[in-house]
Amino acid sequence: MSASSRILNLAVIPGDGIGQEVVAEGLKVLSAALPQDVKLETKEYDFGARRYHATGETLTDADLDALKAHDAILLGAIGDPSVPSGVLERGFLLKLRFAFDHHVNLRPSKLLPGVATPLAGQPEIDFVVVREGTEGPYTGNGGTIRQGTEHEVATEVSVNTAFGVERVVRDAFARAQARPRKKLTLVHKNNVLTFAGHLWTNTFEKVAAEFPEVTTDYLHVDAATIFLVTQPERFDVIVTDNLFGDIITDLAAAVSGGIGVAASGNINPARTFPSMFEPVHGSAPDIAGQGKADPTATVLSVALLLRHLGHEAEATRIEDAVAADLGERVGRPERSTSEIGDALAVRVAG
Amino acid sequence: MSASSRILNLAVIPGDGIGQEVVAEGLKVLSAALPQDVKLETKEYDFGARRYHATGETLTDADLDALKAHDAILLGAIGDPSVPSGVLERGFLLKLRFAFDHHVNLRPSKLLPGVATPLAGQPEIDFVVVREGTEGPYTGNGGTIRQGTEHEVATEVSVNTAFGVERVVRDAFARAQARPRKKLTLVHKNNVLTFAGHLWTNTFEKVAAEFPEVTTDYLHVDAATIFLVTQPERFDVIVTDNLFGDIITDLAAAVSGGIGVAASGNINPARTFPSMFEPVHGSAPDIAGQGKADPTATVLSVALLLRHLGHEAEATRIEDAVAADLGERVGRPERSTSEIGDALAVRVAG
Numbered sequence: 001m002s003a004s005s006r007i008l009n010l011a012v013i014p015g016d017g018i019g020q021e022v023v024a025e026g027l028k029v030l031s032a033a034l035p036q037d038v039k040l041e042t043k044e045y046d047f048g049a050r051r052y053h054a055t056g057e058t059l060t061d062a063d064l065d066a067l068k069a070h071d072a073i074l075l076g077a078i079g080d081p082s083v084p085s086g087v088l089e090r091g092f093l094l095k096l097r098f099a100f101d102h103h104v105n106l107r108p109s110k111l112l113p114g115v116a117t118p119l120a121g122q123p124e125i126d127f128v129v130v131r132e133g134t135e136g137p138y139t140g141n142g143g144t145i146r147q148g149t150e151h152e153v154a155t156e157v158s159v160n161t162a163f164g165v166e167r168v169v170r171d172a173f174a175r176a177q178a179r180p181r182k183k184l185t186l187v188h189k190n191n192v193l194t195f196a197g198h199l200w201t202n203t204f205e206k207v208a209a210e211f212p213e214v215t216t217d218y219l220h221v222d223a224a225t226i227f228l229v230t231q232p233e234r235f236d237v238i239v240t241d242n243l244f245g246d247i248i249t250d251l252a253a254a255v256s257g258g259i260g261v262a263a264s265g266n267i268n269p270a271r272t273f274p275s276m277f278e279p280v281h282g283s284a285p286d287i288a289g290q291g292k293a294d295p296t297a298t299v300l301s302v303a304l305l306l307r308h309l310g311h312e313a314e315a316t317r318i319e320d321a322v323a324a325d326l327g328e329r330v331g332r333p334e335r336s337t338s339e340i341g342d343a344l345a346v347r348v349a350g
Numbered sequence: 351m352s353a354s355s356r357i358l359n360l361a362v363i364p365g366d367g368i369g370q371e372v373v374a375e376g377l378k379v380l381s382a383a384l385p386q387d388v389k390l391e392t393k394e395y396d397f398g399a400r401r402y403h404a405t406g407e408t409l410t411d412a413d414l415d416a417l418k419a420h421d422a423i424l425l426g427a428i429g430d431p432s433v434p435s436g437v438l439e440r441g442f443l444l445k446l447r448f449a450f451d452h453h454v455n456l457r458p459s460k461l462l463p464g465v466a467t468p469l470a471g472q473p474e475i476d477f478v479v480v481r482e483g484t485e486g487p488y489t490g491n492g493g494t495i496r497q498g499t500e501h502e503v504a505t506e507v508s509v510n511t512a513f514g515v516e517r518v519v520r521d522a523f524a525r526a527q528a529r530p531r532k533k534l535t536l537v538h539k540n541n542v543l544t545f546a547g548h549l550w551t552n553t554f555e556k557v558a559a560e561f562p563e564v565t566t567d568y569l570h571v572d573a574a575t576i577f578l579v580t581q582p583e584r585f586d587v588i589v590t591d592n593l594f595g596d597i598i599t600d601l602a603a604a605v606s607g608g609i610g611v612a613a614s615g616n617i618n619p620a621r622t623f624p625s626m627f628e629p630v631h632g633s634a635p636d637i638a639g640q641g642k643a644d645p646t647a648t649v650l651s652v653a654l655l656l657r658h659l660g661h662e663a664e665a666t667r668i669e670d671a672v673a674a675d676l677g678e679r680v681g682r683p684e685r686s687t688s689e690i691g692d693a694l695a696v697r698v699a700g
């Protein structure tokens with residue numbers, strides 16, 4: 001969909017655990033935010049643990065074909081303890097990211113006023129991580145020999161291509177260029193992972209020449225975790241590989257208000273396939289079905305979705321509504337999932 | 351050396367930057383702590399950037415032969431911006447860890463009274479990370495094709511063996527068993543790195559059966575970073591792979607007083623080769639030679655060294671001295687590197 005077309009044709013994947021509940025609120029706020037002349041059409045897909053137990057399927061070719069027809073995908077959460085670790089992750093989440101070439105995994109971290117952080121003081125946190133989404137140690141390359149014996153050897157291969165690294169680095173530079181501080185930090189471990197490190201570092205320096213206004217910086221991933229808790233204000237945009245990005249964005253979420261408010265977009269910038277938007281949190285089966293889940297992360301993912309589709313003003317309206325809502329959080333009684341969604345929808349419509 | 355022999359034959363590698371300064375204080379405290387009937391013999395080795403620039407060498411076979419003759423190695427820091435990233439890391443630090451089979455990389459984290467933490471409140475932090483030191487993505491396996499072209503592909507291979515995983519997991523269980531809380535957490539990413547994850551998880555469960563008193567737990571590495579800042583008190587002993595261990599121990603150091611106090615041991619438990627003890631921090635060239643470096647991490651590494659060699663009482667005396675010294679830190683004027691070392695030596699001798 002372009003911003004000017006009149007239908008937003010959305011695939012909705014509630015998924016497991018709290019997925020259903022938070023997605024319902026995301027849709028509520030999306031409806032409230034959409035321009036009146038844009039019609040929202042949704043189709044729900046039943047992926048996740050239920051489907052896997054019923055049919056053994058996680059994501060078929062036919063599923064992918066159906067999803068392709070949509071403008072974007074909103075996902076709640078996938079994962080359940082009843083399914084062996086890795087089955088839904090590799091068979092659904094990662095399969096979808098790879099199939100739809102979601103190479104820009106966008107994860108903003110902003111500590112909003114009134115929001116609790118485990119860090120002392122109230123540091124200024126406002127950065128975005130551009131995590132590569134289709135390469136690195138996530139490709140599934142590797143294997144096992146002599147499994148279950150004392151001679152077992154298991155390997156995992158991190159695959160990094162000039163093509164894959166350059167496009168995500170360029171995307172990150174463009175995002176840094178568009179922000180007031182114009183600063184980009186490469187996070188890697190180029191002193192140990194020297195093959196991949198060389199490719200990442202060289203590519204970063206090459207692309208930097210095209211963005212002379214952007215200040216650049218390099219940090220080893222271990223050092224980056226230190227700065228994320230001691231000087232988070234030093235970060236503006238971070239670009240990093242798939243695994244390092246996975247790790248530091250959970251930490252980033254923790255210091256900037258928790259995974260209850262951490263949004264993410266799995267973006268295909270060229271729009272050759274629909275992009276997917278999802279909260280960073282998981283399916284939280286322990287609190288599922290109780291109306292306890294915070295839908296804020298899903299609502300903020302909806303904002304990323306709208307921005308990706310060109311609805312910048314509507315995206316900002318949602319983000320402002322969330323900021324205002326969180327700002328009044330202190331001292332307020334606990335609210336249910338739908339009460340939070342209702343409050344946000346009212347603000348957005350308002 | 352066993353606890354009963356009369357000579358401690360120590361290899362000393364001051365290294366680069368602040369290495370020289372902090373090692374001098376470490377030795378001062380070591381001398382003060384040693385039982386009177388143990389004679390300290392030290393031999394200094396000039397490894398690091400100077401040697402590399404002068405000779406092109408980082409660590410030769412002859413060097414390794416010389417180092418082998420010692421009871422243990424004390425290292426300050428290796429690394430300098432004048433040397434390309436990776437040269438000293440792969441050519442010296444990792445080469446030594448691999449050559450001397452330092453498969454238990456031991457990194458305790460304890461937040462001592464009076465020590466500042468970036469975390470709000472003053473959470474109880476007292477855990478130890480057992481990081482695998484000879485496998486995983488650190489093996490140097492991998493390579494690059496079509497380097498410098500748009501078709502470059504760079505790979506990094508994480509190698510995990512049943513032998514390597516089992517010995518470090520067993521070591522961690524034994525350490526957990528010996529601690530009051532008897533809790534061991536496996537940190538991995540077994541939902542994505544399924545080949546290595548399977549080996550780690552299965553081995554962990556197998557060895558757990560031998561330690562029925564130890565409570566076990568599993569966390570994905572991304573989730574572990576969240577808990578390290580929101581609930582660090584939940585950890586007692588953590589066992590993890592080489593790269594995850596690198597990342598989470600820097601974060602652990604940051605939340606429990608900073609890398610100024612983070613000690614580590616690169617341990618060969620069977621003592622087939624000397625173990626090496628070093629502060630977690632690097633060479634900090636920006637403050638080198640100014641007497642500004644905090645030698646506490648090196649002093650605590652000396653405690654780990656003594657414990658490894660069987661001098662438990664002396665190790666504890668050093669740790670108690672550090673705790674007492676840090677406890678009086680608040681409101682005290684800045685001290686130089688050697689003033690801190692002197693104060694600790696006095697307490698230890700005292």
Ligand SMILES: CC(C)[C@H](C(=O)O)[C@@H](O)C(=O)O
Nearest residue numbers: 089093094246280541542572
């Ligand atoms: C569930 C898992 C496959 C996923 C990842 O590792 O990317 C998750 O941790 C995330 O960050 O989206």
Ligand SMILES: CC(C)[C@H](C(=O)O)[C@@H](O)C(=O)O
Nearest residue numbers: 191192222439443444596630
């Ligand atoms: C310098 C580097 C090779 C090293 C590592 O990655 O192990 C360091 O970060 C550490 O943690 O000791």
